[in-house]
Amino acid sequence: MSQTTPSLSRRGVLGALGAGALALAGASACAPSAGGGGTAQSVSDDGVKNFTFTGWSLNEASTKKPLADIVAGYEKSSGAKIKTVSYPYNDYLNQVLLQVRGGNATGAAQCDAAWLATMKATGKLTDLTKTAAGAGYTDAALALGKVDGVQYGLPWTAGAIGMVGNQQLFDKAGIKKIPTTVDDFEAMLESLKALGNGIVPYAAMTKVDQLKDIIPWMWAFGSPVVENDKVTVGDDGSVEAVTWYKKLYDKKLIAPALDRFDARALFGQGKVGVYEDAPVGRGAVVAAAKNKDIEKQLVPFARPVAKAGDKPVAFAWGGVLVVLAGKGSGAAAKFARSVTADTATQATYFAKTGNPPTTTASLADPKVAGDTFISQFSKVVTPTARTDPFWAYPQYAQIEQALATQVQAVLTGKSSPKQAMSDAREAMQKLVKN
Structure with a gap:
């Protein structure tokens, strides 16, 4: 089958290829050290259905509409009300860290895999190990969301x-x-x-x-x-x-x-x-x-x-969804799992944005498997990926x-x-x- 030529966002081009490093360089001066706390908090199923979703992909032309459709579809199926917050990618990490430190950030949030240790060091990330269990994520994808062996992020898009x-x-x-x-x-x-x-x-x-x-x-x-x-x-x-x-x-x-x-x-x-x-x-x-x-x-x-x-x-490449401690963290974790692990959601998002999915089932979906380049890349390159040791x-x-x-x-x-x-x-x- 012929390959698709998906729209390519600036975020997609940059990925973990350098822009994350530039953003983090500005943020790390005020970030806590990797060893300075940041223990995992458990997900709280407090019965609160509504939550906030923060992401840079809500701010970019090629991903804004597909992601808005995912949010709207999830609201309809779950009955939850989701408040969306977006920042441009180059400002994103600084803005999220400011909101977290001010106690103003809860819910689910998009996170470049390169930033996960910095986010973990705030002490506000929840342990998503149980949430990830049984979702069918590939081993290479799961590794993107781990710091010190704890699953702080659910892999949303993964490659190398x-x-x-x-x-x-x-x-x-x-x-x-x-x-x-x-x-x-x-x-x-x-x-x-x-x-x-x-x-x-x-x-x-x-x-x-x-x-x-x-x-x-x-x-x-x-x-x-x-x-x-x-x-x-x-x-x-x-x-x-x-x-x-x-x-x-x-x-x-x-x-x-x-x-x-x-x-x-x-x-x-x-x-x-x-x-x-x-x-x-x-x-x-x-x-x-x-x-x-x-x-x-x-x-x-x-x-x-x-x-x-x-x-x-x-080199591993990709992004994850994290859940910040606070009201509605249980509902936010369910949303994060749905966005990252539901086969139809992942395959459709790939078809519209070109972001490779993270589960075995999604990779086998015709929308993905029928793309010769991505299918081959996922078989011979992605499984060899290691996360950057300095992340x-x-x-x-x-x-x-x-x-x-x-x-x-x-x-x-x-x-x-x-x-x-x-x-x-x-x-x-x-x-x-x-």
């Missing part, structure tokens, strides 16, 4: 930032098989480079604001990156990953000064062999393309591993900025991989302890 190739260029380069190891991947990039004509073999992130994408490669080379609150950057795996990344840069298999938006545009123009993105990035690729058939050429595949037999890894710290944006700055120093020849990763570890560890 994974590898996406251009089948047309693969065919031109004579590539018959998707690479599974780093060595084979590098050989494939060499074949793509040989095509000439300005082709960027691998549109990897090389601008500092998105160089945190080196983290999954560090995982692939065996570094845990952070473990038990100790930053391990500077170990053999991380140094090996950055050394390899620098080699690709020097061989012109990756290009300087690229970010996600550049990569999408170039991919849409048929100038990129491989890049990394969340599933909803497809819309931006198609929008940038003169030839709309580019959509049929998108090939998602698992990240190559350093050693044959290793398990592939990807556990409210200062995660600054921590990753410290890493990215040192990776860029390596790419530009200002520092060696070993020295740069040692410097990065020192700066990152100070932020982890704050």
Whole structure:
């Protein structure tokens, strides 16, 4: 079946690709530390049917109407009255934190997975473990809503930032098989480079604001990156990953000064062999393309591993619904489960917005399974996803900025991989302890 080209909101494009980091950077200065409280509260079934639902998707053109329809439908079926509150995405976290601290926020709320630790630290999130039980969420989706092993969020949309190739260029380069190891991947990039004509073999992130994408490669080379609150950057795996990344840069298999938006545009123009993105990035690729058939050429595949037999890894991406303690929390939890786990609701929302669903049943729905790209992405990339290890710290944006700055120093020849990763570890560890 043909693939759909869903509308793509600014929020959908940004996802967890950087905008969350920018928003959190402004909020974390006033956020409590990750270790400073934030114990889970139980959901209260107090008999109150009415509640508030807060979300940025209520504020954006491509998601406002589909979400309003979901709210209206739930009100009709449940008899509840739902007050909706919306803030623009870039202001959202700051505004919600202010309302929570002022005791003015209750009910269900949309939350970027990257912000969950910061929200948890307010002490106002409820434990949704029982609410999530039996809903059929995938393991990868459930992981998006956990902090310290507690299910604080119900996964609403889930995916990963994974590898996406251009089948047309693969065919031109004579590539018959998707690479599974780093060595084979590098050989494939060499074949793509040989095509000439300005082709960027691998549109990897090389601008500092998105160089945190080196983290999954560090995982692939065996570094845990952070473990038990100790930053391990500077170990053999991380140094090996950055050394390899620098080699690709020097061989012109990756290009300087690229970010996600550049990569999408170039991919849409048929100038990129491989890049990394969340599933909803497809819309931006198609929008940038003169030839709309580019959509049929998108090939998602698992990240190559350093050693044959290793398990592939990807960055988790997605959003959750949380429930804030207060009157009506029980009713809000029922709503959150319905929005995130009801198959018809999830499949219809996907068809209208392109946001991948989070349950096994929803992924099998014809509206979703019939979309070749999303179906393949969900099978080969999303199950390999790991949550960003620094999301556990409210200062995660600054921590990753410290890493990215040192990776860029390596790419530009200002520092060696070993020295740069040692410097990065020192700066990152100070932020982890704050």
